[in-house]
Structure formats: C-alpha cells, structure tokens
Amino acid sequence: MKIYVPMDSAATALGADEVAEVLAREIAARGIDAQIIRNGTRGMIWLEPLVEIDRGDGRIGYGPVTPADVPAILDGSAESLGRVEEIPFFANQTRLTFARCGVIDPLDLDDYAAHGGLAGLTRAIAMSSAEIVQEVADSGLRGRGGAGFPTGIKWKTVAEAAADQKYIVCNADEGDSGTFADRMIMEGDPFTLIEGMAIAGLGVGATRGYVYLRSEYPDAIRVMRAAVKIARQRGMLGADVLGSGRAFDMEIRQGAGAYVCGEETSLLNSLEGKRGVVRAKPPLPALEGFLGKPTVVNNVISLATVPVIFEKGAKHYADFGLGRSRGTVTLQIAGNVKHGGLYETAFGLTLGEVVNGIGGGTATGRPVKAVQVGGPLGAYMPVSKFDTPVGYEEFDKNGGLIGHAGLVVFDDSADMLQMARFAMEFCAVESCGKCTPCRIGAVRGVETIDRIAAGDPGAADLLTDLCETMKDGSLCALGGFTPFPVMSALTQFPDDFACQKEAAE
Numbered sequence: 001m002k003i004y005v006p007m008d009s010a011a012t013a014l015g016a017d018e019v020a021e022v023l024a025r026e027i028a029a030r031g032i033d034a035q036i037i038r039n040g041t042r043g044m045i046w047l048e049p050l051v052e053i054d055r056g057d058g059r060i061g062y063g064p065v066t067p068a069d070v071p072a073i074l075d076g077s078a079e080s081l082g083r084v085e086e087i088p089f090f091a092n093q094t095r096l097t098f099a100r101c102g103v104i105d106p107l108d109l110d111d112y113a114a115h116g117g118l119a120g121l122t123r124a125i126a127m128s129s130a131e132i133v134q135e136v137a138d139s140g141l142r143g144r145g146g147a148g149f150p151t152g153i154k155w156k157t158v159a160e161a162a163a164d165q166k167y168i169v170c171n172a173d174e175g176d177s178g179t180f181a182d183r184m185i186m187e188g189d190p191f192t193l194i195e196g197m198a199i200a201g202l203g204v205g206a207t208r209g210y211v212y213l214r215s216e217y218p219d220a221i222r223v224m225r226a227a228v229k230i231a232r233q234r235g236m237l238g239a240d241v242l243g244s245g246r247a248f249d250m251e252i253r254q255g256a257g258a259y260v261c262g263e264e265t266s267l268l269n270s271l272e273g274k275r276g277v278v279r280a281k282p283p284l285p286a287l288e289g290f291l292g293k294p295t296v297v298n299n300v301i302s303l304a305t306v307p308v309i310f311e312k313g314a315k316h317y318a319d320f321g322l323g324r325s326r327g328t329v330t331l332q333i334a335g336n337v338k339h340g341g342l343y344e345t346a347f348g349l350t351l352g353e354v355v356n357g358i359g360g361g362t363a364t365g366r367p368v369k370a371v372q373v374g375g376p377l378g379a380y381m382p383v384s385k386f387d388t389p390v391g392y393e394e395f396d397k398n399g400g401l402i403g404h405a406g407l408v409v410f411d412d413s414a415d416m417l418q419m420a421r422f423a424m425e426f427c428a429v430e431s432c433g434k435c436t437p438c439r440i441g442a443v444r445g446v447e448t449i450d451r452i453a454a455g456d457p458g459a460a461d462l463l464t465d466l467c468e469t470m471k472d473g474s475l476c477a478l479g480g481f482t483p484f485p486v487m488s489a490l491t492q493f494p495d496d497f498a499c500q501k502e503a504a505e
C-alpha cells in the first residue's frame, strides 16, 4: 500500500506534517505494509491535507484530513472522495505544465523520468540551437510572469547575441497577491523547472543559470536546492548534460522578498548583490543582463512549460488556447472563494466560468462583487465583465490584465474605495524610489483617496489626473500599472466612492 501526504507548504500549513506523523505511527503499530510518500499538492487547496491511499486500484482521496481521522482511514471506514483523478475540479483540467505535480515524489528523478520527465531535454539535445529556439517560438508560449512577451523572441535575441558568457535567470520572486503556481511547481515537481532551464541554456548558448527565489519560500528553496544537487549527481546538470557534451549548471539564490525585485532589471541588480532598483531599458536584459551579459529572464511557469513543449511537440501545445494566447494558463484561484486552488486549462474560459463554475462562488456564500486578476497591479473586474474570456488580448480589451494569472475574489462586503487606497499604499511602500511619478505619486494617491473619503468634491478628478501621470511617466509597471486597480475601482464601483462622499456631506 502506498500513502501519499503532500509536503507542499499550503498542505503543511494546514497540518499535513502532523497527519503524516500519525499515519507513520499507526502503520507501525498495526504492522501494515505501507510506504508513505510525501508528494506535491494536486492544487485542490480546500481539500488539504489531501491524503491519497493506493491499494493497487487507483489513488483514493481523503480530505481535509486531521490526525484524528487517521485510524478510520486505515480501517477503511472513513468516507472517501473517491479516485482523486475523478474529482471534477481535477478531472476537467488540461494538465501540461503541472502534469506530474501532486502525482510523483518531487525528489525522485526516476519517478520523474517514469512520468515523461527528461523526454523534452533528450529531444532538445538532438536539436541545434536555432531549432530549439524555433520550437519555443512555434509553441506560441508567452511569458507567464506578467507581461506575456513571446518567449521564442526573447530566446532568439539572446541566442543571436555574441558574448563569451550568457545566462538563464529564472524569476521565482512570485510577489503577486493570490499567486502560488511558481511555489507549487517548485515544491511539487522541481525537476521540470531544472529541465526547462537546461533546454533554455542549450537553446541560447548559456552555460549557467540562477533561480532567484524569495526568502518567504523556505520549502521551495529547500526542495529546489536538493533537486539541483540530485540533478548534478545524475548528470542532468554539469559539464556534460545527459551525455550531450554540452554544459549547463545552475544554482538557487535567495532574495529578501521585495515586490519590486520581481521586476526583471531590479532582480538582476539584486542577484548581483546590489540594491534592488529598476534599471532603465534599453539595454534589454537579453543583450546586457546579469553582469552585463546576454541573459534570458523568464518566469518559473514559462520555463517549467518548456519540457512538455519539447516532449509533446510545439504543435501539441499551440493547439490549445484562444487567439494569440496559446497553450494552457495556470489559474490560481484565491481570496473569498469556495474552491480555491490551482486550475490549469487552455486559455479561453470566461472569467465567470472560472469564478463561479470552477471556484464555486464565494466562500461566504454572498454575491461576488469583484475579482482582482493579475496581482496587485491588476484591475478589479466587476461581475458585468464576467463574460471576458481568459486571454491576453481579451483582458486588455476589457481594461484588465492576466499577469501571472492569480485571481482574488471579493464578495459584496468589499469596500472598493479602501481597495483603491490599498493599491496606492502598496505602491508607495514597494516603490524602488527611482522615479518621481511612482515614488511621490503613490503617496499623494493615498492622500487623495482619503480626501475623496472625506467628501472633497474635486478629489476624484485629481486622482484621475494623478493616475494618468503615473501611467505615462513611470519607469516600470509598478508605478505604471497601479492606476489599473485604482481607476477600475473608481469607475466600476462609483457607489463606493459616492457613499463615502455623501456620508461626509
């Protein structure tokens, strides 16, 4: 008998370690022949800790499990969720990037290879650099870190740059509110990211890679470091990647967790040991990045998607999706929602289908008021925009952005004036301070929203004007995109601003 208990930090925060401990004790006491495997999470966070028991006829789920439930689970008298892979939330997904997450032992390279791992890298090794880059371009993959920039074009720029040293830098800063896909894959299937970075290295001619990981992710840091060590020992990394005669090695670097250090140039400064301040572009990091050398900076999910593209072929990946948004999107459903978790699906579902259909509406049972999509710089989408399909251009047309595909759901008790104030305050706190519209503008923004709340009749126009200045004059998207949540709150939920004003009058 095999028993799976996730070691993912969402599951351990909900008590998975205690459950595993009691399971081990009970198994020993009862003399049961069973092996406990600490897997990643399946992503159904409302069911965590989700224990799966495989008695040879599929993995049967129990969750959320407490230590007190363990005896009944082992007796076979506890009520189960049935086969985990048949739970509709899981069964209806298209799992490409997350195909192995929650299924395998994250640090077992043989388990990884038995589930399709290394097939992509093996194929890439037989290809030329230009062919590798073309494969990524043909897949239609766009950066999953926020900007949606075509990954193939970025890789081509680095591949064609002449330099004695090039780098692959993985952006694992994951600072956006409501996002956890990067952490989840690093904890649940770390070799996928390593494989993706190795393919990127072969593609652009980079022999060194770095994962920039925030200190708030100690479990992901631990798992990634252990995985890199194993990959090196087994010849997946090093001077002769899988016997190819080509070199690629990498290491994990820990950042202190400033939001702005997720911005790629600020990240590069931090990685070089400097203060995390944004650099002006040009030069692009693709030409002058880490230590001034051509550098691919890609998000975790972008890089972790590369192996499946090479395993199944660019066309297979590109066949999923909508318009110019090809492949799958790894939606992270969070906030006040009944079924929170990670849901990987082809681009194209509507926002309403995601929030109400998949997420099951609010956890409180009250009506949904707004969904903030794309982290703290994303717009608050009202219910009237729920027919917007999840796609980069489709969201853009409707005043929103997908960003890293995190969704935070709010019910009708949310005060959107306070949400707008929070957006400005967040920008003020997290600003790197390099440019005036962001550094000063965000502080003035908080004050101006307080004036609206106090009933100042001219303050809303002033806020609109300030947002225009921040949008046009900021050096990076922290100052440039803060107007999205602020202005969406003001324009889509005018009552929340009017009520405050009337109350003051």
Ligand SMILES: Cc1cc2nc3c(=O)[nH]c(=O)nc-3n(C[C@H](O)[C@H](O)[C@H](O)COP(=O)(O)O)c2cc1C
Pocket (backbone or CB within 6 Å): 142, 143, 144, 145, 146, 147, 148, 149, 151, 171, 172, 173, 174, 175, 176, 259, 260, 261, 262, 263, 264, 265, 297, 298, 299, 300, 302, 303, 476, 477, 478
């Ligand atoms: C303030 C700010 C924070 C950001 N944070 C992240 C982050 O945590 N993770 C990430 O991958 N990209 C983040 N980005 C986007 C990166 O600058 C960059 O576009 C991305 O790493 C490129 O990788 P991709 O093309 O694979 O998306 C941030 C951007 C800004 C302006």
Ligand code: SF4
Pocket (backbone or CB within 6 Å): 260, 278, 430, 431, 432, 433, 434, 435, 436, 438, 439, 474, 475, 476, 477, 478, 479, 480
């Ligand atoms: S917009 Fe803000 S975070 Fe970005 S460079 Fe300017 S001051 Fe720094």
